[in-house]
Amino acid sequence: MKLRVNDHETEFDAPPDMPLLWVLRDELGLTGTKFGCGVASCGACTVEVDGVAMRSCVVPASALAGRSVRTIEGTPDGIVAALQAAWVRHQTPQCGYCQGGMILAAASLLRQNPAPGDADIDQAITNLCRCGTYQRIRAAIHDAAQTLQGARA
Amino acid sequence: MSPTLNRRRFLLTGAALGGGLLVGCSGQRLGEGATFAPVDGQVALNAWVKITPDDRVIVAAPRSEMGQGVHTGLAQLLADELDARWDQVSVEAAPLARVYANTALLLNVSPLLPDDDGLLARLTRASLQTVGYALALQVTGGSSSIRDAWEPLRLAGATARQQLLAAAAARLQVPPAELTVQDGQVRHAASGRTLRFGELAQAAAALPAPTDVSLKPASAHRLIGQPVPRTDIPVKVNGQARFGIDTRLPGLLYAAIRQCPVFGGHLRPFDLQAARALPGVKDVITLNEQAVVVLAGNTWTAQQAVNALPLQWEEGPHAQLDSAAVSAQLRAALQEDGTRFRHQGDAAAVLAQTPAPRRLQAEYEVPFLAHAAMEPVNCTAQVKGGQVTVWCGTQAPSLAQWLAARVADVDTDQVTVHVPWLGGGFGRRLESDMVEQAVALALRTQGAPVKLTWSREEDLQHDMYRPAAMARFEAALDEQGRPLAWRNKVAAPSIGLSTMQRLLPSLAMDMPDKNQIEGAFELPYTVPNLEVRQVRSATPVPVGSWRSVGHSYNAFFTECFLDELAHAAQQDPVAYRLSLLAQQPRHQTVLKAAAQRAGWGQPLPAGRARGVALHESFGSVCAQVAEVAIEGGRLRVHRVVAAIDCGTVVNPDTVDAQLQSAIVYGLSAALMGEITLKDGRVQQRNFPDYDAIRLADMPRIDTVLLPSTAPPGGVGEPGTPPVAPAVANALFALTGERLRRLPLRPAQQVKTT
Numbered sequence: 052m053k054l055r056v057n058d059h060e061t062e063f064d065a066p067p068d069m070p071l072l073w074v075l076r077d078e079l080g081l082t083g084t085k086f087g088c089g090v091a092s093c094g095a096c097t098v099e100v101d102g103v104a105m106r107s108c109v110v111p112a113s114a115l116a117g118r119s120v121r122t123i124e125g126t127p128d129g130i131v132a133a134l135q136a137a138w139v140r141h142q143t144p145q146c147g148y149c150q151g152g153m154i155l156a157a158a159s160l161l162r163q164n165p166a167p168g169d170a171d172i173d174q175a176i177t178n179l180c181r182c183g184t185y186q187r188i189r190a191a192i193h194d195a196a197q198t199l200q201g202a203r204a
Numbered sequence: 205m206s207p208t209l210n211r212r213r214f215l216l217t218g219a220a221l222g223g224g225l226l227v228g229c230s231g232q233r234l235g236e237g238a239t240f241a242p243v244d245g246q247v248a249l250n251a252w253v254k255i256t257p258d259d260r261v262i263v264a265a266p267r268s269e270m271g272q273g274v275h276t277g278l279a280q281l282l283a284d285e286l287d288a289r290w291d292q293v294s295v296e297a298a299p300l301a302r303v304y305a306n307t308a309l310l311l312n313v314s315p316l317l318p319d320d321d322g323l324l325a326r327l328t329r330a331s332l333q334t335v336g337y338a339l340a341l342q343v344t345g346g347s348s349s350i351r352d353a354w355e356p357l358r359l360a361g362a363t364a365r366q367q368l369l370a371a372a373a374a375r376l377q378v379p380p381a382e383l384t385v386q387d388g389q390v391r392h393a394a395s396g397r398t399l400r401f402g403e404l405a406q407a408a409a410a411l412p413a414p415t416d417v418s419l420k421p422a423s424a425h426r427l428i429g430q431p432v433p434r435t436d437i438p439v440k441v442n443g444q445a446r447f448g449i450d451t452r453l454p455g456l457l458y459a460a461i462r463q464c465p466v467f468g469g470h471l472r473p474f475d476l477q478a479a480r481a482l483p484g485v486k487d488v489i490t491l492n493e494q495a496v497v498v499l500a501g502n503t504w505t506a507q508q509a510v511n512a513l514p515l516q517w518e519e520g521p522h523a524q525l526d527s528a529a530v531s532a533q534l535r536a537a538l539q540e541d542g543t544r545f546r547h548q549g550d551a552a553a554v555l556a557q558t559p560a561p562r563r564l565q566a567e568y569e570v571p572f573l574a575h576a577a578m579e580p581v582n583c584t585a586q587v588k589g590g591q592v593t594v595w596c597g598t599q600a601p602s603l604a605q606w607l608a609a610r611v612a613d614v615d616t617d618q619v620t621v622h623v624p625w626l627g628g629g630f631g632r633r634l635e636s637d638m639v640e641q642a643v644a645l646a647l648r649t650q651g652a653p654v655k656l657t658w659s660r661e662e663d664l665q666h667d668m669y670r671p672a673a674m675a676r677f678e679a680a681l682d683e684q685g686r687p688l689a690w691r692n693k694v695a696a697p698s699i700g701l702s703t704m705q706r707l708l709p710s711l712a713m714d715m716p717d718k719n720q721i722e723g724a725f726e727l728p729y730t731v732p733n734l735e736v737r738q739v740r741s742a743t744p745v746p747v748g749s750w751r752s753v754g755h756s757y758n759a760f761f762t763e764c765f766l767d768e769l770a771h772a773a774q775q776d777p778v779a780y781r782l783s784l785l786a787q788q789p790r791h792q793t794v795l796k797a798a799a800q801r802a803g804w805g806q807p808l809p810a811g812r813a814r815g816v817a818l819h820e821s822f823g824s825v826c827a828q829v830a831e832v833a834i835e836g837g838r839l840r841v842h843r844v845v846a847a848i849d850c851g852t853v854v855n856p857d858t859v860d861a862q863l864q865s866a867i868v869y870g871l872s873a874a875l876m877g878e879i880t881l882k883d884g885r886v887q888q889r890n891f892p893d894y895d896a897i898r899l900a901d902m903p904r905i906d907t908v909l910l911p912s913t914a915p916p917g918g919v920g921e922p923g924t925p926p927v928a929p930a931v932a933n934a935l936f937a938l939t940g941e942r943l944r945r946l947p948l949r950p951a952q953q954v955k956t957t
Contacts, residue, residue, distance in 0.1 A: 066484070066505065073504035077458065082450035083443020085627070086503070087578050088660045092891040095578055123443035135441040142433060142857055145865055146271030147440030148447060148578040148627030173900035179891060181578050181628050182271045183868025185902040187861070 054112055056081070057125035071107035071115060072096045075122060083123040083151045087179070094178030097152035098122050104159035123151030130158045130199065137195035145182030153178050157192050165203075166196055233337075233356040234363060235303030237409060240264050240296075247405035249367055250413065251303045252360035253282055254296075255405035259388060261288045263357075265295045266304030268344040268599050269436055270626035270633070271865070272920045273858035276434045277350050278357055280854055284427040285361030285420060287385035288401075295435050297623055300605055302340040307333040308352035309343050312753075313700075315545060315718040317726055318820055319788075342602035345634050345749060347822035347918025350854055354915050362417045364408070371407035372399045422852065422913040431857035436625065447627045448597030451584040451655055457486060459645055459656040460506035462515060463495040463666050466884040467744040469520035470494060474513070482509045491644055499649070503657050522744040523884040527672075530743055530881065531569065534674040537695035538567075542739035543716045545725035549733030551678075554689035558680035564772055565678045568761040568944045572879040573670035573750055574886075576894060579627020580663045585642035586653035587612055592619040592643060593653075597626035599633040603707075607636045611643040630869065631749035635668050635706070664894055665886040668706075668748025669879055671697045675724070675761040680733075685773025687784070689733035692765075694758065696720050698740040702747045714740060719749075723758030723821060723925060728791050729766065729784035745881070751869055752921040755821040759925030760874075760932065760946060763817040767933040768942065777816050777933060778804055790849055791818060795827045797908045798847035802829035812842065815934025817926040822918025824850035828867070830903075830930035832938055839950050840901070841871060841931055847908035850917040856909055859919050863907045866923025871903070872896035874928035876947050 053062050054071075056079065063078040075081040075098070084107055087095030091106040098107045099121040127135060134154050144150050153176065160167055160175040167175070172192055180188070235251025242248040245257045254262040263279040275295040283293045298304050310332040316325045365385055372390040373380040376397060384391050390399045422429075439445040464470055470493040479488040479498070484505035489497045496515060500506035555563060584595040585608070592612045598604045601621040609616045626633055638656060645654045658666070673696035680689040699719050704712035717740060725736040750756060770780035778799045785792045795818050799805075802814060811833050818827040831843040846863045853859050876895055880887045888894040928946060936942050941952040 065502070069502070069504045073502055076450075077502035077504070080452060081443070082446065082452070085447075085578070086449065086580065086657070088891050089507075090660075090890050090892065092895075093578065123441075127442075138441045139433070139437055142437060142861065144271065144434070144437050144440040145861065146578065146626060146628045147436070147445050150440055151443050154441060176899045179578065179896060179898060181576060181630070181869065181872075181896060183865040183897070183902075184861075185868065185897070185899045186864055186905055188899065189902070 052113060054115060054120060055118065056120045057122060065112060067113045068111050071098065071110050071112045071120065074112040075107065081122050081124055085148055085152065087149070092179070093149070094156060095149050095152045097155045097178060099155050099159055102159065102162050104156045121155065123155060129202070130161050133195040133198045134158055134161070134191065137191040137198065140194065141187045141191040143184050143187040143191050145180070145184050149178055149180045153180065153188055157188070157195070160192070161196060161199065165200060167192065233303055234360055234413060235301070239299070239301045239303055241299060247409045249364040249405065249409055250360050251301065252357060253286065253364050255401045257402045259292055259400050259402040261286065261293045261388070261401065262296050263293060264298035264304070266298035266342055267306070267349040268597070268601070268623050268626050268629065268633070270344070270599070270629035272862055273434050273855060274344065274349045275436055276432065277854045277858060278353050279435065280427045280432060281353055281357035282361035284425055285358045286365045287388070289388035290427060290432050292388045300342055300601055300621060302337065304342050305337045305340045306343050306348055306352045307336040308348035309341055309346050310336045312346040312348065312822065313718050315716070315725070318823070340602055343634065344599045344629070345631060347921040350916045351823060351918060358419050359417060362419055363413055366414045366417055367408035367411050368401060368404050370411050370414070371404045374407065375399060375404070428852065428854050429856070431855060434858070445625050447579050447625045448584065448595060449579050449582045449627065449657060451595040451624070453584070453586070453653040455652045457499045457649055457652050457654045458501065458503045458506050459497050459499050459654050460503065460510040461495050461497045461641065461656060461658060461662060462510045462513065463662060464517050465665060466517055466519045466523055467525065468522040469517045469884065471496060472516040472518050474515060479513055482512065485509045489645060489648055491641060495641070497641070497645055497656070499645070499654065507659060519884060525744060525884045526882045527571070527880045530672050531674070533743065534569070534672065534695040534741055537739040537741035538674060538676045538693055540739050542693060542737040544735065544737050545721050546727070546734055546736040549689070551689040551691045551733040551735040554733045555678055555680050555691065558688065562681045563678070564681070564768055565676070566765055566768060566944055568675045568677070568764065570673050570757040570760060570946045572672045572745060573873055573877045574664050574667040574879050574888070574894060575630045575632035575750055576664060576896065577628030577630055577632055580660055581632070581638045581658040582656060583638040583642035584653060584655040585639070585646040586651070587643065587646040588651040590614060590618060593622070594619065594639055594643065595622045595624065596639055597624055597633060598636065598639065599626070599629045600636060604636045604639045607640050608643045611640050612647060630751045631753070632667060634749055660890045664888050664890065668702070668746045670750030670756060671699065671747040673757045677761070677765045679765070679769055681769065681773060685775060687729070687731045687769055690727065690731040691735045692724055692762070693737040693739060694721055694724055694761070695739040695741050696757070697742050697745070697747045699747050699749060699753065701740065701742060706746065719754045721754060721758065723755035723819060724762055726820065727762060728788045728820060729781070730787060731784070751866065752821060752924040755819065755921070755925040756870070756873070759817065759819040760928040763819060763926065763929035764932050764944065767815070767929070767936065776805070781816070781818060790825050791820065794818065794825045794847050794849050794910060797910060798827035798829050798845050801847065801906055801908050802831070802845040804829060813934050813938035815930050815932065815937055817929035817933060819922070819925045821922045821925055824848055824917035824919065824922040826922045826926050828926040828930040830927065830934045832931060832934040834938065834950060839875060839935060839948055841875070841903040843904045843906070844927060844930070845906045845908070846923055847910065848922060849910040849912055850919050850922065851912050851914040852916045853909050853912070854916060859909055860907045862919045863923040864905045866921060867905055867927045868897050868902070870924035870927035871931065874931050874946055874948055878947050
């Protein structure tokens, strides 16, 4: 099976129903994408597929042939880099387990809406964080959006 | 105590006479440099700090980093006394060794009142610290890491600094008094000469450790008290952080498990050969008739196969157990006398003499709760050549080592435990069930390493749960509404007993359990006639420590019932509490700070109300004011203000983060957390039916850190207990509905008057 992951063509052997999550983690060694629930509820497994956030634990990798997958390990583009920097500035992580998924969910939001309001963030970021970093996540998304807007201006 | 610490005095006296969190062995707690395993030209000056040839300072972190920022906090303590530059400091997980024992942990089991400073209390605390050291408890929990580290890590830094100065003095042929440490270098001001740590370390390590070391006064701290950035954050935003579940090894086998869903049941025999023939399956192993494990070449194949097995369970004696039966059992237990934990005056007599209008009673209840850390339970183990290696995000590596050795039947020194980052702990990772399972599997794979990953369903259905609990209160008020008598009895399973049944069943005894009643018997309010009792009532459900342990329910019970008293007395809840805290200046200050920041007493928009709660736990006092509304028929928490006196603040940004975290954790439980039982099983399966607060439901949280130069109190847990009662009390203010059970499910609408 072939898949484009973080701008590299990859090839691997896996059952056709194997979700992208497990292909990334167990076959490709990209462990930044996390297992949290297996039922697309918590979002710890969030990746971007062609720039759109997707919960990789319920999507068979075989369904993504020809599409481009970004994981948290990928070389950051401007949006991801701005989010990562804002995450550090706001000291967001707590345990950090959910944060890769959070950052990619936020990246997907900023691609579609460069200046999201609180309600947009509420609607788009539905990932679960048991450490309760939500307040800092919200602040970091606003901060990254402003940085990116400043860079564009 | 004088800031000059004499190591001999440490050795001989310790906490009982000196006060504070010292053990008789604090001097020994400097340890030997060899323990910290220096490599590549590193020089260890003691067990806590290594210096590299290029001047980096590496601090030993024997506590597990699960997001609480402990690695950073420990390093701040040492680096401040060493006068290191923060950018030259890094942190390395410490190996297992007695010098790294957590001597503050067991203070959490002492049934002393927090403000008891008598000789007997001091001796008791010193003994508990010595026991922690003797048992070499390398455990992260009970909000104890910084409390434990406060003296030894500063001492380690100060000692290392003095050795570096002595080495520099010899090198430069000047008196040590003419030397200072600035920006991570030793300077001789008169000549302008400087020496780097890296070029002094070897000579410093060869010197005898000094016997008299001065610790800085609080006013001289440069790193302690500063919001320095956490050392672990950069790798947690780019996917580089390796959690236990991310362990990858050559030849790794991936394991999925299915455990008996019924408490007390076991597996019926089944066709193992057929199971082993399933596609992709490398082996199928049963564990003590309690679980079936499939080994495969990846996690997905193992999970699919274990789900496909035609398993049948002998359901055992508890197959009828349900939540109603647990409630009925606890209610019946409240009829027993139980064990008295607090007694003054004669509450029973006063209650009997008080006329009904001035007598209140109420019954409160909370359900079992799961921990539900984001990283599901997992452990990797390898048994090869008589050596056992474990990779596990555990809060208790020393217990993990002991249990791994027991399962593999080897000595503990043949077991190496690696502790990567933890994807949340909350008390679940104090348990070692996953370690015992992984080692048992690794014994049967001919040397191949095995990674066991539980599904979320297994994680929720096989927890060591926060106990279900029930409390019955009676109170009598005087003519002015002040409490004359307060009687509280709490029925709940004992975590101590349940834990001993897991660890050392032959020694498990039903004994008075402080953790079951903590947060109830320490009632800080002035009540002349007071009686607090515990009834331990075991169920088949295993119970364990869940962030703030007994405080998690006793604060809800106690602070809500106190609110009922304020209402009966027709007094403002903050003013009423303050009137009963004349003997508790620390509580008063914290409560006033929270009320002020929250704008207590000032008008709110229509349809909103505030509630307050105040609670001491783990050596810290925390007050919270919650602001709530009913929106779309749902209880909505808009804002939580938290004020805390946690003694010296080592890192204010970490304390702020931990308060936010503790509040969200407690709020998730208050609004939606409930593990229910039916047919002897846990009914909840995954996050869709055991959900927690998400971003859209997040209240604004404001924190107030009270200034203090007292030794640090705990920080990870004290923010959790007050939030449920603050929200329940706010809901009462809003609707007049007094909810005495968690999670809060309001039936009534906003009061219209």
